[in-house]
Amino acid sequence: MLERLEIHNYALIEDSVLELDKGFSVITGETGAGKSIILGALSLLLGEKTEVQSIRSGCDSATVSACFYVPSPPPAHLSSFLEREQLSLEDDTLLVSRTIKSNGRSSITMCGRLCTRADLALITSELLDISAQRDHQSLLSAAHQLAVLDSYGTIGDEKSAYRSCYERTADLKAQHRQYGMQLENSKREEDYLRFAVDEITKVGPKLGEDEEIQEQVRRIASFEQIYEALTLCVELLHGGGENPQGALSLLHQAKNQLENAKKGDASLASYAERLESASIELEDIYETLRDYLGGMSYSEAELDRLQGRLALLQRLKKKYGYSLDAVLAFLSESQQKLNISEEGEILLSKLEKQISVANQELIQAAGVLRSKRREAAQRLQREVEERLKSLGMKEARFSILFQEIEPGPSGADEVSFAICANPGLPMRSIKDVASGGELSRIMLAVKTSLAESDSIPTLIFDEVDAGIGGSVALSVAQQLVHLGRTHQVIVITHLASIASKADTQFVVSKDIRNQMSYSTIRIVKGSERQKEIARMLSGDDNSPESLEHAKKLLQETP
Secondary structure (H helix, E strand, O other): OEEEEEEEEEOOEEEEEEEOOOOEEEEEEOOOOOHHHHHHHHHHHOOOOOOHHHEOOOOOEEEEEEEEEOOOOOOHHHHHHHHHHOOOOEOOEEEEEEEEEOOOOEEEEEOOEEOOHHHHHHHHOOOEEEEOOHHHOHHHOHHHHHHHHHHHOOOHHHHHHHHHHHHHHHHHHHHHHHHHHHHHHHHHHHHHHHHHHHHHHHHOOOOOHHHHHHHHHHHHHOHHHHHHHHHHHHHHHHOEOOEOOOHHHHHHHHHHHHHHHHHHOHHHHHHHHHHHHHHHHHHHHHHHHHHHHHHOOOOHHHHHHHHHHHHHHHHHHHHHOOOHHHHHHHHHHHHHHHHHHHHHHHHHHHHHHHHHHHHHHHHHHHHHHHHHHHHHHHHHHHHHHHHHHHOOOOOOEEEEEEEEEEEEOOEEEEEEEEEEOOOOOOOEEHHHOOOHHHHHHHHHHHHHHOOOOOOOOEEEEEOOOOOOOHHHHHHHHHHHHHHOOOOEEEEEOOOHHHHOOOOEEEEEEEEEEOOEEEEEEEEEOHHHHHHHHHHHHHOOOOOHHHHHHHHHHHHOOO
16 A cells, blocks of 8 residues: 655655555646646656656756555565565565656665666556556556456466466476487487497496506516616625625624623613614515515516506597596496487387376366356456446446467466447457546446455556546446545546545645746645535635535535
């Protein structure tokens, strides 16, 4: 619900604040006083493009702000915005502000956070609807027409059942597309993959094998150097060749001498023990190196074999990965793709059968939904036609046209609200109706019929009184009062018979000060309201007859 509207430096309005309440409110005033300015300001909050010319003369900017009461849970687009921006409504209140600057730029804030015009249009379209300017009439949208028909017909169960079938079918089709693409890719690569798997499998690489072979090749290639060095090392340890006394022999001699010294000095015992340990350790090293040397042999054939194996592994790495780990991962992935290729046809066949069954269920669910919608459409058509008759369109025929379409999230139907205002003319979509007043009355009839199901809380009507009077005007007033019981209704009117039935009345007036025009808006009550109704009746707010008539109108209840 729109609780507060502030307009600053917009057109003829310098500073005005409207404190709005629930129920039925009217805005009245002399022609040219500035009632249309209020509609223009509200249109800005619906995402209308800005015009620099609308900034009040002599000012750098114009601002329109609104405060909406939005009970939990908030509508879908607002909820998405709040979640995205990590915001929450304080006291269920949404603050929206839009500023137009003289340089042509504009800024929009929502809950104090900057937002785009697209966000603004989506969010406020769930809160506010203007019946006068075609761009903002929600019922001109085919999608909204379908939504309100579903709500009017209370077909939530059928719609939910259809949606489940649709989502299942869509999910199966998505799986089929995914596996189909994988199968196609696998078939396209199949020859290459089979060759690669065969080549890698024949070589049979093992993780880390290339590093082990490189070490073996390095040992064999260095055989002569290793053999000579080990031979000399063994001689130095045990003696032989040019070293008749080896390190072991000398160590034994040193140990014997230390044993003699220990007899005279007991403190040398620890050194004797350490020398004994060194002797044992050195003996073990000698024996190990001797055996290793004895087992050494050089094989040109083994070197060739290892180098050949290493070359095979290097070729695999060059073709299929930078390392054997990558090659083995490629092998596993390729085998999986080949398995998909082999098993994919069977899987696709199963999915196609499931899709066929799901499609049949979807068609049946769409049929049930369509049947319920047509039943609801018949009831709604009759109700709207009855309301149109009381609104002065006695010959009007209202129809809801159906067209079958490809199944989508909302069903397999597209609906269009159509009207024939005069006998002999063809039915036309309500979006093609030319007269603004006629269109407003159609909207009033439809929205009154949909009073319980139309989710937009604030409805604004302009030109709803165009070309009507007398009993028709009273009927319009009655329907507006009825609509005001379930929605916040704001009407711009010139008819006293409509204005007098409102819960709240605002008056727009214009005066000239210092050669500048100013439009002001104020709420009127009591005698002030009686005078305004009298003015609307006869143009003379001091006429006793007009004042008495106005008093009677205000006392009457619709």
